[in-house]
Amino acid sequence: MRRFFHFLMFLFISTAALVSTVHAQLRVDISGTGAQQYPIAVADFTGDPSGRLIAEVIRADLTRSGQFRLINATGTELNADSTIAFDEWRTRGADYVAYGSVSKTADDRFEVRYRLADTTSQTNLDGAAYTGSDRELRRIAHQIADRIYEQITGVPGVFSTRIAYVFKQGNTYELQIADADGQNPQIALRSRDPIISPSWSPDGSKLAYVSFESGKPVVYVHDLAAGRRVPVANFKGNNSAPAWSPDGQTLAVVLTRDGLSQIYLINANDGSNLRRLTRSPLIDTEPVFAPDGQSIFFTSDRSGNPQIYQIPVTGGEARRVTFNGDYNISPRISPDGKNLLVVTKRGNAFRIASIDLATGAETLLTLGPDDQSPSFAPNGKQVIYASKQGGRNMLAGVSSDGRMRQTLSVLNGEIREPTWGPFGVSQSDPPTQTP
Template sequence: MSRSVFYRLASALALLASLAFLPFNSQAQLRVDISGTGAQQFPVAIADFSGDPAGRLIAEVIRADLTRSGQFRLINTTGAQLTIDSPIAYAEWRTRGADYVAYGTVTKTAEGQYEVKYRLADTINQQQLDGVAFDGSDRELRRIAHQIADRIYEKITGIRGVFATRIAYVLKQGNTYELQIADADGQNPQIALRSREPIISPAWSPDGSKLAYVSFESGKPVVYVHELATSKRVPVANFKGNNSAPAWSPDGQTLAVVLTRDGLSQIYLVNSADGSNLRRLTRSPLIDTEPVFSPDGQSIFFTSDRSGSPQIYQVPVTGGEARRITFNGNYNITPRISPDGQSLLVVTRRDGQFRIALIDLATGNETLLTQGPDDQSPSFAPNGKQVLYAAKQGGRNMLAGVSSDGRMRQTLSVLNGEIREPTWGPYGQSQ
């Protein structure tokens, strides 16, 4: 096998997958391929927002967001002329097949700012469901559109939307590595760090204001915490040997890291602010790596080969005996816990194929979400309804997404660069 289990577990530094999917300037074209649909699709019409040419862009972004979720069926709005002040022809929209209609207006002020007003109408009950106004610059129009899409999603499904969240990933172009952050749809990428040496294992802080990651710029792997607003960063794990696989506690005060300072890879805890208060969590004669905190902060899931093959275990944050979680198959790595703590994502190997599996922690039931052959680095959306992962298909590297029930799939790709270890960010403070 080209990727040895020992190396993957011992160092936790192997880059298991690469992919290329995002546009890295405003002109780059992102290709999105979608297949499947949700178990239920809500018929909704998204009319172009009136008043300014930017209104069409806003509507297009909203439509694209809702389409990618797989939970909406878009109704044709050709010829629709809707404004905030005009009454809704409920019967007409019902005839078109729309249970819901979203519309709005866009006004550009003398100062060059935009005011965006939005409404959502329920044509069955013939009432307004939602209405709000946003202000922003032309650079903020996409963000506003994502926020409107989130409101539509939540009002109709009852589940919080994730369109206005962000993702992080490492882009490799030539001999340069960049830690980049983009909107959840892959647009508006920003560079947080550029280096000639590898950057791996990005992990979001719970409030979305920081990223922890591993950088090799000093000639060895060191764990940093990077404040996104100021670019200030602090080395929090710089011990002898390897320092890797940072994971945040739910309160943001602690990082779990993997160190080889005492021999084989083991899991330790440090204060996230400055790396102080080092304490060892696991003590096994073999390899423990890839930690992730449970949502309640009381335990940590991790990968270990202590049973003879890589499997997922759970240990209290206070230490003690670890409990084995995975038993299906002889290769299960990279645990990722759902926001509600009820499900676990893992990378599993089946018939030589690396696939993403979802495990119900209460029953142990497993659902294979992806087809392989080389799917890696799974990451839950903050509402738990979608999964982001790295895929390699037909010799091409790409980012892929799948709904947590496995029904809806999408792939996103561009031609240039390699993107590694994508991770979905949390809800921001303004969401």
């Protein structure tokens, strides 16, 4: 229990290890590959110099997924109206060819036309046209990569989604939102006091988080587009660990208003309609809703050491979920509700594990020694988490089967508490708030 209490103090207070700079982009180092790799060539988009950037972003996205093997297409000139030499590309090893063109419109915007060809069936699989400003070209490239990914794998891509994380620079804390590849970071909140536990609303329009600006932890809900926020849990004692219900109407929060940390439910808009969910003589914390909204997974030390439990949202008896090892915390459920991520302690290492809820089978996804705060991608195929390596805190990623790993680091910076946004999150720049 002492170790678990120390973990809670770390969660609430020791966010002082967060460092980054808003203008620095994340460097991505990749190791391993997916179980299956699709050979694809991505030609430079023709018609404008920006076409090369678009192709580079698409290639980087597909490579980061671990499920594609890039065939060299350097120097190949293909536009959206080109006739594909299917046999030639098959000889070069490409099962698929992505290509397109970029042109300027009368209002000084860009039109991007994309095509995807299957060299095995010798057919055109997909095509689309996009328009946008020069600042929107990366977003368009991510959207094209999403289409390619889904056309070939049958699973929606997540390259155009966004992530949120917290960092500290000097004595200033910032809540940042970035593209899924770590590029284009924007500041949503800047504060002289710690910010922890960011959590996306289901529609991606809001973030709930905990701020210490009033001298104690208080839960806020932040409207990203409007730049407005409201305190929704500011009760006596500590207010922490917000988690959204799937319909976006309810927040689960952890309060100490009645003694030890317990889980409560409140209305997400204004914090009204407070009702207590758990009633245990020990610590209950880190709630997360199941995808169907009917139950909540949470961490508790009611069995003598921290384990994961599940309780109906209507209350009642909690059911223990984890049994491997004597330390399992930070539950995160997959979008399909079939797998649960936890931080587990094995020996002296903290690692991310995935548990099959139907069978109880466990897969250790990371190596440690200090991995925390896992978060599923909205398609369930990738996981981001915070990792301490070589004495530095950084953002890391792993495929949901553990085969491929990524390290995303910032020069002169350290990142913690990443959370992956849902499908459809706007990539417009959020206004910066300062308490």
